[in-house]
Amino acid sequence: MxxxxxxxxxxxxxxxxxxxxxxxxxxxxxxxxxxxxxxxxxxxxxxxxxxxxxxxxxxxxxxxxxxxxxxxxxxxxxxxxxxxxxxxxxxxxxxxxxxxxxxxxxxxxxxxxxxxxTVVDAATAALPPSALALGVQVLDTLDLALAAEHAPFGGGEAALSPLQPLLLTNPGPARVMAAACETLARLYPDSTTLLVLNHTPTGELHSVETALGSLADATGDMLAIYLAPVSPLESARHATGLQRIVARLRAPGGCPWDREQTHQSLMRAGIEEAYEVLEAIERDDAAALREELGDLLLQVYLHAQIAEEAGEFTLEDVIGDLSAKLVRRHPHVFGEAHAADASDVLQRWDEIKRAERAERGVDEAAHPLGQIPAALPALMRAQTVLRRAVRAGLLPFDPDMLQSRWRALAAGEEPVSAETLGDALLATALLAAEAGLDAEQALRERTLALEAAIRGHTAATPDDLY
Incomplete structure (x- = not known):
């Protein structure tokens, strides 16, 4: 049949x-x-x-x-x-x-x-009694190899946690083992020792200890590979490990400084860490960027831990809300919608945001600009306001008025005051928005270039910069 x-x-x-x-x-x-x-x-x-x-x-x-x-x-x-x-x-x-x-x-x-x-049955008999006491994750070695092959777009495909025992089935051949080792190396420390379970021609099992770095070269008729759980203090290369560390810092008997922090006390640190990320990007320093992203990520984990202690929300709530938002606002990726280019994506993004606000009972007409963080730098906030106002057809003046005032101020035809200077800066922000440029970043880059020229020359001139 x-x-x-x-x-x-x-x-x-x-x-x-x-x-x-x-x-x-x-x-x-x-x-x-x-x-x-x-x-x-x-x-x-x-x-x-x-x-x-x-x-x-x-x-x-x-x-x-x-x-x-x-x-x-x-x-x-x-x-x-x-x-x-x-x-x-x-x-x-x-x-x-x-x-x-x-x-x-x-x-x-x-x-x-x-x-x-199952292979788990055989492993239970071959491993120490405590090896699987915490439960065990059972994955095909092929799954880890697939995750490695899909890099750099395979993040999260290997659904495993190094904090729990792992049993890999179907090890080999060499190509699969080499790729699987790449995935394991992302989550486990180099010092990790594994147990390779080999079967003999008669079906008996024997285990051999192997270093993670040597696993790709392992030989023999392998049935399975066992990896013991890793302590987050030993190697927290996993989001849950970091979550445990932050929780321990905040717990009774933890770090006095961390336990004193509040959402409010961490505000300045969040801003500073964000700017340090920007600085690492500007220097094109990958090592510094790796470190600064970690510092910024710590702020997220700290705020989530503080919120959980107050009964407000958890880290899982943050991740869940963000994941749902990304899927919901990208129907051209996760649904049946089509987006021809980036402008279509932005238009659809705005439409979805408006629909979300309507579902929450927010009066769209009362908030034509949406939510704009008050702590944004002034030039960045100006460009955001102008860009959204132009897109919504709500600009309360003729854009040429700003440009005219900017030219008059530059020509000395108007006195420099807070009002005229503010209009000139608004004109600059509007010009940047129309050109698709970031006014804040443009000013930052030119200022850094000027600063470098000044620091590099005792008597700097405009020619040193331009």
Whole structure:
């Protein structure tokens, strides 16, 4: 009967293979996840069977390799009884099965499962009793490799936390291992030691300690890889680790200075950290930018922790609100809408913001400019007000009036006063908005250039700058 039967091969002991699995391997059109498994070697005549790992020798992207493999299985299953033999239990920790189940449902191809003991069962017997006491994350090594291959746009794809025990299934071949190690290196310290669980031809397991940096070169018939949880104090390369550290600083018995801080007392620090980020960007100093972004991120975590203590909101609320907002305001990315260019994006962004305010009961007519932070620098605030007013058709004067006043002031035809100088600065901000430039940044860059010229020359002249 056409369709697919997923056969669990178990952790490796051929004697533990069920009779149903033996019958399926003997009678169906067999496809293998790997040839390097004791049951496959003894029961499934691996030399003549197609195997997923055979497709991994090329430079084809891994996601494409998986899709082509699933296409092969589904095409065969439309006319024949297909058996897909997978280490362990096929429904636990296998990335190819996950994709296959989704695609099979879409294609209306029936799928049956013959279960077996999981890799977790074998690991429980092979590892120390305390190793899995905190629960365990089970991931296919292929998932980590996919996340690495999708870099720099694969952030967050590997849904794992180094603060919890991790068991990686289906290790190998070399290409997958090398890419998976790249993902692990983003989250675990270089000093991390792993346990590689190998199975012998008879299905017995033995563990070998391996350094993270050497994992890509590991050899043998690997069944799984175990990584112990990492303390956030040892290596907080994960958002949750940083959250725990900040909470500890604020907790009773923590840091006296951190415990005294409030939203208000941290206001100046937030501004200073933001400007230090800008300074690192202006210097094109990646190392400094990395450090300053961390300092700015600390402000977010501190404010969220203070708010949680007051019962206002949590860090998860902040992240959840932001994530929902980004998805909601980018329907051209996460939905069916279309945006031809950046101007279309901005127009849609404004429309969505207005709809959001209307849902909250905010009178749009009463707030034509929206919310503009009062703490913005004056020139930046001026450009924001002018840009929004022009876009909404609400500018209360002829823009040429500002330009005329600016020229009159420059020509000495009007006295310099707070009013005339303010109009001149408004004219500059309007000119920047019309040109798509950032007036604040333009002035900052020219001021820095002037300062450098002055510091570099005892007697600086305009020629030194221009």
């Amino acid at each position: 056409p369709g697919i039967t997923l056969v669990g091969l178990g952790p490796g002991d051929p004697a533990a293979l069920s009779q149903a699995a033996r019958d399926a391997l003997a009678n169906g059109q067999v496809f293998l996840r790997t040839r390097h498994h004791p049951v496959v070697i003894q029961q499934a005549a691996p030399a003549g069977r197609p195997a997923f790992e055979d497709l991994l020798d090329s430079d084809t992207p891994l996601a494409t390799v998986i899709e082509r493999w699933i296409d092969t299985l589904l095409d065969a299953a439309r006319t024949d009884a297909v058996v897909y033999a997978v280490p362990g239990n096929p429904l636990v920790g296998d990335a190819t099965v996950r994709v296959l189940l989704q695609r099979a449902e879409e294609a209306a191809v029936p799928v049956n499962t013959i279960p077996a003991s």
